[in-house]
Amino acid sequence: MALHYNFDGMPVGDLLPGPRILLGPGPSMADPRVLRAMSTPLLGQFDPEFTAIMNEVIALSRLAWETRNAQAFPVSGTGRAGLEAAIGSVVEPGDRVIVGECGRFGLLMIEIAERCGAEVVAVRGEWGRVLEPEAIEAALRNGPAKLVAVVHGETSTGVLQPLADIARVAHAHGALVLADSVVTLGGTEVAVDDWGIDLAVAGTQKCLSCPSGLAPVTYNARAEAVIAARRHKVRSNYLDLGQLADYWSPKRFNHHTAPTAMVYGLREALRAMVEEGLPARFARHRLHGDALRAGIAALGLSLFGKEPGARRLPFITPVVVPDGVDELHVRRRLVEDFGIEIGAAFGPLQGRIWRIGTMGYSAQRQNVLLCLAALESVLRREGHASPAGAGIDAALAHYASAGPAASRDVDDSLGATGIGRV
Numbered sequence: 001m002a003l004h005y006n007f008d009g010m011p012v013g014d015l016l017p018g019p020r021i022l023l024g025p026g027p028s029m030a031d032p033r034v035l036r037a038m039s040t041p042l043l044g045q046f047d048p049e050f051t052a053i054m055n056e057v058i059a060l061s062r063l064a065w066e067t068r069n070a071q072a073f074p075v076s077g078t079g080r081a082g083l084e085a086a087i088g089s090v091v092e093p094g095d096r097v098i099v100g101e102c103g104r105f106g107l108l109m110i111e112i113a114e115r116c117g118a119e120v121v122a123v124r125g126e127w128g129r130v131l132e133p134e135a136i137e138a139a140l141r142n143g144p145a146k147l148v149a150v151v152h153g154e155t156s157t158g159v160l161q162p163l164a165d166i167a168r169v170a171h172a173h174g175a176l177v178l179a180d181s182v183v184t185l186g187g188t189e190v191a192v193d194d195w196g197i198d199l200a201v202a203g204t205q206k207c208l209s210c211p212s213g214l215a216p217v218t219y220n221a222r223a224e225a226v227i228a229a230r231r232h233k234v235r236s237n238y239l240d241l242g243q244l245a246d247y248w249s250p251k252r253f254n255h256h257t258a259p260t261a262m263v264y265g266l267r268e269a270l271r272a273m274v275e276e277g278l279p280a281r282f283a284r285h286r287l288h289g290d291a292l293r294a295g296i297a298a299l300g301l302s303l304f305g306k307e308p309g310a311r312r313l314p315f316i317t318p319v320v321v322p323d324g325v326d327e328l329h330v331r332r333r334l335v336e337d338f339g340i341e342i343g344a345a346f347g348p349l350q351g352r353i354w355r356i357g358t359m360g361y362s363a364q365r366q367n368v369l370l371c372l373a374a375l376e377s378v379l380r381r382e383g384h385a386s387p388a389g390a391g392i393d394a395a396l397a398h399y400a401s402a403g404p405a406a407s408r409d410v411d412d413s414l415g416a417t418g419i420g421r422v
């Protein structure tokens with residue numbers, strides 16, 4: 001029996017959110033083992049047991065980022081806080097900063113760099129395409145820059161930006177490289193050391209399947225030296241990477257009260273990632289994304305963007321809204337009738353595409369099949385008909401072609417041996 005209290009005439013009952021399958025561009029569904037870890041008893045932020053957990057988080061983060069960087073810890077706050085911390089700790093007023101922009105999150109970094117007082121040079125590309133390194137190089141030839149910032153996974157368009165060549169040209173011109181990997185860490189490779197990324201920022205609520213609230217960051221000795229050589233203090237106290245690094249180091253510098261339950265959650269999410277194995281985890285994200293896309297095509301829908309598969313995010317599927325279909329109505333029906341959330345779009349793509357995420361714990365066969373069944377039904381009622389079951393059949397065919405591991409049916413008996421016995 002749910003208890004109800006009245007506050008100003010408003011009945012406030014027990015917290016019982018409806019069941020949801022989260023297939024938007026984030027948040028993804030939290031891994032239950034992460035939620036369990038988060039509900040374990042709290043420790044103070046200087047308790048030796050907690051500082052040991054922090055050290056584990058650093059070690060696990062290095063594995064996730066594929067780096068040997070000394071600095072690999074989470075900033076308190078969402079991905080945006082991590083970006084503000086990284087950009088704000090490197091950039092000083094008047095510094096020239098080159099930002100690659102071919103989507104909403106490139107725009108966000110322009111805005112953050114401008115607020116830091118940078119002279120921002122935006123290298124703009126078409127939404128739905130990657131940026132070519134030559135475009136960044138041309139901007140560097142026009143004048144030196146302290147930082148080149150690019151989005152690794154442009155969640156707004158579904159594009160996966162290759163980074164190694166951009167890092168090479170940036171370094172040739174003496175600039176640091178920052179990658180926004182908010183959507184990519186945990187779902188596809190982010191090889192920080194091999195690609196020459198100086199600073200990288202992630203989020204917890206996407207492919208790591210942890211609630212939002214921490215932003216894993218890593219940066220190398222080159223970036224540390226630039227931060228240490230600043231002429232002025234970082235403008236934000238809260239997002240000063242140097243001070244945060246001192247808390248995450250044996251110095252245990254007293255900064256803000258650490259969100260210890262979130263750190264438990266991130267530790268578990270990273271542990272789950274390392275246990276699954278990075279190649280297996282990336283393959284799982286690709287498998288379910290590909291199965292979804294096979295089903296989407298069979299529903300007579302097309303994908304947004306012109307890039308080939310290798311330059312697309314495996315776990316964000318941007319679907320063009322068919323003519324005559326009300327995109328909001330479809331999303332509402334999906335939530336109300338099926339408890340499935342998919343994403344809308346930003347800016348020039350608003351109303352034109354849906355973004356379906358198959359990230360982290362959400363990347364499962366059942367979710368893909370349910371989503372396709374639900375979409376078929378909703379779209380039929382909206383006037384876009386497709387052959388009955390075509391989406392599911394195409395996805396199942398994809399799973400079958402991917403081999404037995406991809407099908408992973410439940411146990412043979414399902415309890416049937418007990419049915420009918422007295």
Ligand SMILES: Cc1ncc(COP(=O)(O)O)c(C=O)c1O
Pocket residue numbers: 025026078079080081105151153154155156180181182183203212
């Ligand atoms: C690529 C990218 N960068 C930055 C952000 C901002 O992250 P947050 O919403 O966690 O602050 C997002 C969130 O959608 C993102 O997808």
